[in-house]
Amino acid sequence: MKIKVLGSSAGGGFPQWNCNCRNCDGVRRGTLKAKRRTQSSIAVSANGEDWLLVNASPDLLTQIAANPELQPARRARDSGIAAVLVIDAQIDHVTGLLMLRERDTPLPLHATDAVWQDLSTGFPIAPILSHYCGVEHRRIALDGAPLAVHALPGVRVDALPLSSKAPPYSPHRNAPQRGDNIGLVFTNQQNGKRMFYAPGLGAIEEHVLAAMREADLLLVDGTLWTADEMIRLGLSRKTAADMGHLQQSGPGGMIEVLDSLGTTDTRKVLIHINNTNPILVEDSPERRILAEHSIEVAHDGMSFEL
Ligand code: MLT
Ligand code: MN
Ligand code: ZN
Numbered sequence: 394m395k396i397k398v399l400g401s402s403a404g405g406g407f408p409q410w411n412c413n414c415r416n417c418d419g420v421r422r423g424t425l426k427a428k429r430r431t432q433s434s435i436a437v438s439a440n441g442e443d444w445l446l447v448n449a450s451p452d453l454l455t456q457i458a459a460n461p462e463l464q465p466a467r468r469a470r471d472s473g474i475a476a477v478l479v480i481d482a483q484i485d486h487v488t489g490l491l492m493l494r495e496r497d498t499p500l501p502l503h504a505t506d507a508v509w510q511d512l513s514t515g516f517p518i519a520p521i522l523s524h525y526c527g528v529e530h531r532r533i534a535l536d537g538a539p540l541a542v543h544a545l546p547g548v549r550v551d552a553l554p555l556s557s558k559a560p561p562y563s564p565h566r567n568a569p570q571r572g573d574n575i576g577l578v579f580t581n582q583q584n585g586k587r588m589f590y591a592p593g594l595g596a597i598e599e600h601v602l603a604a605m606r607e608a609d610l611l612l613v614d615g616t617l618w619t620a621d622e623m624i625r626l627g628l629s630r631k632t633a634a635d636m637g638h639l640q641q642s643g644p645g646g647m648i649e650v651l652d653s654l655g656t657t658d659t660r661k662v663l664i665h666i667n668n669t670n671p672i673l674v675e676d677s678p679e680r681r682i683l684a685e686h687s688i689e690v691a692h693d694g695m696s697f698e699l
Contacts, residue, residue, distance in 0.1 A: 453489030507571030592665030615663025
């Protein structure tokens with residue numbers, strides 16, 4: 394099973410077009426030791442040729458261009474992206490669906506009912522795409538059964554409901570539904586190796602912790618270092634929790650959660666990193682703290698084989 398990080402940043406990307414925070418300004422000027430990053434997406438493949446795109450980023454076309462393995466060029470019109478799975482209906486995870494409209498067959502899209510409802514109403518990408526390639530909704534039922542992902546033979550995919558929030562434009566923004574947000578477990582059925590992927594983890598519930606303990610590779614919420622990071626910088630009024638994310642530092646933070654797993658040879662990687670997060674700076678004290686806890690920071694183009 395191959396995994397490629399296409400975009401390791403949170404919504405907005407790094408640098409964000411209108412942001413002059415220390416990180417964005419520094420990476421733009423080349424005065425900080427930090428890499429640019431595109432918005433949140435990974436791709437998973439069983440055979441290295443057919444890929445499941447997990448989240449369709451607004452930066453999808455840039456990501457395809459940067460990852461030639463996504464274009465096997467078998468026919469006049471072709472793509473290695475065989476299907477898409479979205480974990481929520483947020484702008485940073487679904488806008489790229491519009492960029493796939495030139496397909497000649499309907500786009501297979503794995504999504505929960507709650508997300509499909511948002512994509513049919515509040516952010517009507519599905520009705521819009523019906524005028525182009527069309528979308529074939531493959532339901533993520535959250536009934537405990539593994540998903541049928543034809544693009545990934547030999548890989549078992551399980552979805553876990555997460556308690557977080559539907560996007561601001563969702564008709565059920567204020568009435569959370571099961572399936573607004575999910576995490577994913579990918580298991581290579583040949584060797585039993587597992588990846589757990591959850592770029593938005595507002596709360597660490599027991600079923601989430603159990604899945605994390607069993608994983609060989611964790612790709613988890615790396616959005617913010619402190620809960621009030623954006624507020625302190627004067628950039629937002631929202632805390633990490635208001636946005637459905639868990640900060641890394643302090644009591645109950647992600648570092649503590651990852652330490653508590655008690656696993657030693659698991660790779661622990663933070664993903665979906667907001668542009669304000671000091672861990673983006675490779676020689677920062679915060680990055681050193683992560684290294685002391687054997688926690689890595691995802692970057693665009695990072696790849697794994699399980
Ligand atoms: C989030 O996860 O909170 C998003 O990155 C927000 C967004 O895309 O605007
Ligand atoms: Mn996001
Ligand atoms: Zn910034």
